[in-house]
Amino acid sequence: MGYTFQFGVVLDALPDLLSGAAVSLSLAVASMVVGMLLAAPLAVAAAGRNLAAKAPARAWIELARNTPCLAQIYAMYYGLGAVGIFMPAWAAVFLAISFNNAGYLAEIFRGGLNGINANQFKASRSLGLTPAMAYRYVVFPQVFRNTYNSVSNQFIWSMLNTSLGALIGLYDLSGVAMDYQMRTFKTFEFFLAIAVAYIVLAKLIMFGMRFLKPGGANA
Amino acid sequence: MNDMFSTGITPRDYWMMAYGAWKTIQMTLAAGLLATLLGILLGLLKMSRFAVVRLAVDTLVDVLRCIPLLVQVTLIFSGFAVLGAPISAFTAGTIALTLFAGSYTAEVVRDAILAVPAPLRRAARSLGMTARQEYAYVVLPLGVRQAFPSWLGLMLGIVKDTSVVAVIGYAELLKATQTIITRTQDPLPLLTLAACFYFVICFPLSMVGGYFERSLKKRS
Numbered sequence: 001m002g003y004t005f006q007f008g009v010v011l012d013a014l015p016d017l018l019s020g021a022a023v024s025l026s027l028a029v030a031s032m033v034v035g036m037l038l039a040a041p042l043a044v045a046a047a048g049r050n051l052a053a054k055a056p057a058r059a060w061i062e063l064a065r066n067t068p069c070l071a072q073i074y075a076m077y078y079g080l081g082a083v084g085i086f087m088p089a090w091a092a093v094f095l096a097i098s099f100n101n102a103g104y105l106a107e108i109f110r111g112g113l114n115g116i117n118a119n120q121f122k123a124s125r126s127l128g129l130t131p132a133m134a135y136r137y138v139v140f141p142q143v144f145r146n147t148y149n150s151v152s153n154q155f156i157w158s159m160l161n162t163s164l165g166a167l168i169g170l171y172d173l174s175g176v177a178m179d180y181q182m183r184t185f186k187t188f189e190f191f192l193a194i195a196v197a198y199i200v201l202a203k204l205i206m207f208g209m210r211f212l213k214p215g216g217a218n219a
Numbered sequence: 220m221n222d223m224f225s226t227g228i229t230p231r232d233y234w235m236m237a238y239g240a241w242k243t244i245q246m247t248l249a250a251g252l253l254a255t256l257l258g259i260l261l262g263l264l265k266m267s268r269f270a271v272v273r274l275a276v277d278t279l280v281d282v283l284r285c286i287p288l289l290v291q292v293t294l295i296f297s298g299f300a301v302l303g304a305p306i307s308a309f310t311a312g313t314i315a316l317t318l319f320a321g322s323y324t325a326e327v328v329r330d331a332i333l334a335v336p337a338p339l340r341r342a343a344r345s346l347g348m349t350a351r352q353e354y355a356y357v358v359l360p361l362g363v364r365q366a367f368p369s370w371l372g373l374m375l376g377i378v379k380d381t382s383v384v385a386v387i388g389y390a391e392l393l394k395a396t397q398t399i400i401t402r403t404q405d406p407l408p409l410l411t412l413a414a415c416f417y418f419v420i421c422f423p424l425s426m427v428g429g430y431f432e433r434s435l436k437k438r439s
Contacts, residue, residue: 003301066421067414068379071393078406156285163287167386174289187297195286195294202285 009184010193013176020176021197023090027172028159028205031094035101035158036151040140042102043109057106064103070164072096077168093165093172101158108150112143152209156202163198173197228408232399236409239395240416243381246309246391247420250316250381251374257317258324265329276325283322288383291315296387312384320377324370331366332358364435371428375421392416 010017045057064072076099077092087095116139124134144151166174177190184190264276283291296311306314335358343357344350385394396413400406 003303005301066375066379067417068382068393070382070385071410071413071417074393074397074406075410078400079410082405082407160285160287163289164383166289174287177290187293188301191290191294191297195290198287198290199282199285 005189006186007189007193009180009186010189013180013190016176016180017173017193017197020171020173020194021201023170023172023175024159024162024198025201025204027090027094027097027162027165028155028201031097031101031162032155032158034094034098035105035154038098038102039105039109040135042106043113044135046106047110047113060099061103061106064100065107069096069100069161070167072100073164073168089165089168089170092168093162093170097158097161100161101154104154104157105151108147108154109143111150112147113139115146116142148209148213152206155205155209159201159205160198173201228399228403228405232403232409233412235395235399236392236412236416239390239392240420242389243378243391244420246312246316246381246384246389247374247377249309249313250320251377253313253317254320254324254373254377255370257321259328261321261325262328262332265325266332280322280325283318288315288319288380289386291319292384292387308384308387308389311387312381312389315384316377316380319380320373323373323376327366327369327373328362330369331362334365335361367435368428368432371425375424378417378420378424 042057042060045053046061048054073093073096076096077087077089080087080092120138121134124138125131129137162170162172163174165172166178169175171179173194177194180190181187261276261280264272265280267273267276292312292315295315296306296308299306299311339361340353340357343353348356381389381391382393385391385397388394390398392413396409400409403409
């Protein structure tokens with residue numbers, strides 16, 4: 001035996017790999033933003049007493065957390081396709097990961113909401129704030145700060161989960177590697193290269209989140 | 220003969236999905252056991268006296284957490300082939316899941332050990348217990364209570380993560396479902412059924428987990 005590693009083909013594919021990395025990162029950012037916007041009301045509904053709001057919120061959270069992310073992507077791509085809603089791979093991955101993020105983030109926020117003294121909400125209400133304003137200006141700024149690290153972890157998670165999109169033909173980092181693997185049979189070389197690329201992306205997200213942290217990097 | 224060319228869902232398809240679910244369970248059990256052992260080992264090493272050991276473990280855990288499971292599975296599968304010692308999809312998937320889940324378990328184990336109050340541990344030592352006795356009779360019983368919910372969450376994560384091993388051809392539940400969908404072209408009922416299978420696997424686990432958690436709390 002004896003295997004010769006050939007990283008030349010990987011270098012040749014560099015432009016495609018870079019655009020793949022851009023797809024991975026932008027999908028992660030977009031689904032994280034949408035996920036957070038959905039997660040805040042979900043968390044409030046799941047923590048509340050109103051059953052009409054609580055039941056669907058709990059169902060969303062349980063479904064998102066207890067089925068494989070890959071199954072969720074399949075459900076968007078093939079499942080919605082079966083009822084006549086067709087979409088490109090990136091849209092299916094974006095919707096599936098946003099759904100997934102919303103579920104996980106809602107559970108994180110719910111934990112954060114439990115840590116906020118209920119009297120703060122009552123005080124804001126008695127000062128004349130509407131419930132929406134109380135959550136927007138008093139409760140959630142604190143929740144965001146207290147759950148910041150978990151949210152950062154979730155961000156990295158969702159970036160890693162975009163790799164599953166390759167299985168429905170998304171041309172992200174993993175998709176590019178799979179494509180080139182079929183053409184060149186250099187599976188190991190390509191996947192080693194994208195493994196490094198994913199680490200760089202994860203570090204980039206970690207660094208970016210530290211930079212964005214309320215109160216500065218050392219808070 | 221009729222079965223082969225029919226495009227409807229046949230009883231054999233349900234059997235195939237059930238078999239896929241069994242393969243999911245098999246891999247979960249193997250990877251869950253190994254990941255727990257690896258996690259305990261790495262968790263203890265994380266608290267080593269030697270900075271070099273701590274740095275090495277932290278780097279390993281960090282790297283494992285920053286690479287998608289899909290990539291890890293493919294790398295391990297093709298890496299062994301490149302080295303001239305090809306392994307089965309089951310082995311490659313189990314190794315990848317063990318490393319992936321083990322790195323998370325390490326964190327749980329470390330947190331559990333740190334959750335045992337230091338004065339209690341010193342008290343154990345001052346009563347004449349050896350380091351080993353201290354771990355066996357003080358740290359372990361208290362740490363397990365602390366770690367159990369997070370550990371169970373990680374095990375449930377493995378059930379879901381086995382679906383990724385499908386990329387190297389392991390015909391677990393989701394792969395089996397996908398194969399049937401390719402023939403019947405009717406994804407909705409089959410994907411729903413697959414989700415039900417996952418629920419049937421995960422729900423008793425979390426029930427048992429909840430029961431143990433409550434009884435552990437009662438005893439403490």
